[in-house]
Amino acid sequence: MTLLLCTRSFAPAAVELSTGIRHVSDTGGLDDCSAKAKAALDAYLTNATESSSGEWLATAQNPQAQTVTAAATVRCYALPKGYVVTFTCAVQIPENPYGADALCLNIAHKFYGGALSSLAAMPTPTPVPTGCSPANLVGTWVSDDKPGLTLTADLNGGFTDNDGVSGNWGLRGMTVTLTYYGEHTLTLSADGKHMRGGGYNFTRKC
Numbered sequence: 001m002t003l004l005l006c007t008r009s010f011a012p013a014a015v016e017l018s019t020g021i022r023h024v025s026d027t028g029g030l031d032d033c034s035a036k037a038k039a040a041l042d043a044y045l046t047n048a049t050e051s052s053s054g055e056w057l058a059t060a061q062n063p064q065a066q067t068v069t070a071a072a073t074v075r076c077y078a079l080p081k082g083y084v085v086t087f088t089c090a091v092q093i094p095e096n097p098y099g100a101d102a103l104c105l106n107i108a109h110k111f112y113g114g115a116l117s118s119l120a121a122m123p124t125p126t127p128v129p130t131g132c133s134p135a136n137l138v139g140t141w142v143s144d145d146k147p148g149l150t151l152t153a154d155l156n157g158g159f160t161d162n163d164g165v166s167g168n169w170g171l172r173g174m175t176v177t178l179t180y181y182g183e184h185t186l187t188l189s190a191d192g193k194h195m196r197g198g199g200y201n202f203t204r205k206c
Contacts, residue, residue, distance in 0.1 A: 033076035
């Protein structure tokens, strides 16, 4: 079974996994199971593909996080009469508005005609904050004392400098933890425009 869900977030996040849903059909074969698997996955995720015989995988991507934040696998096994199908799901929280159990249950119900909940067909992307909010570090930060150094911070707790070097940020109150060539502690200004400490001084463009 193949089920990949990647996260590089330094901000609080968790990956939920759901397994154990299983359905047995007395009729039909692998072709029937595969057709239903693809339709059920495509109803909630995107680009359902057969990764190996009888194994279907689909994912969803949060545009702001630019990484896979939900995935599900539906696996069909032939029986002497009919087939058995299993469902496995993983989601990254809080990037998705629902958990792995809810996703798997709806995919399974879509597969065999069970009751569907009000689960959204696709995760609602979290809007990218704008301005200089002291609640996050999203945006472009320019070094005040290291010419040419800029950091572009994303919503998911990561950033990239102007040379393509990646790092992570965390924010608790006004204290910034910057993981970049080591770990540094900085203080964010009340207006969200400056952060200083740990050998660094940055001003945010906003």
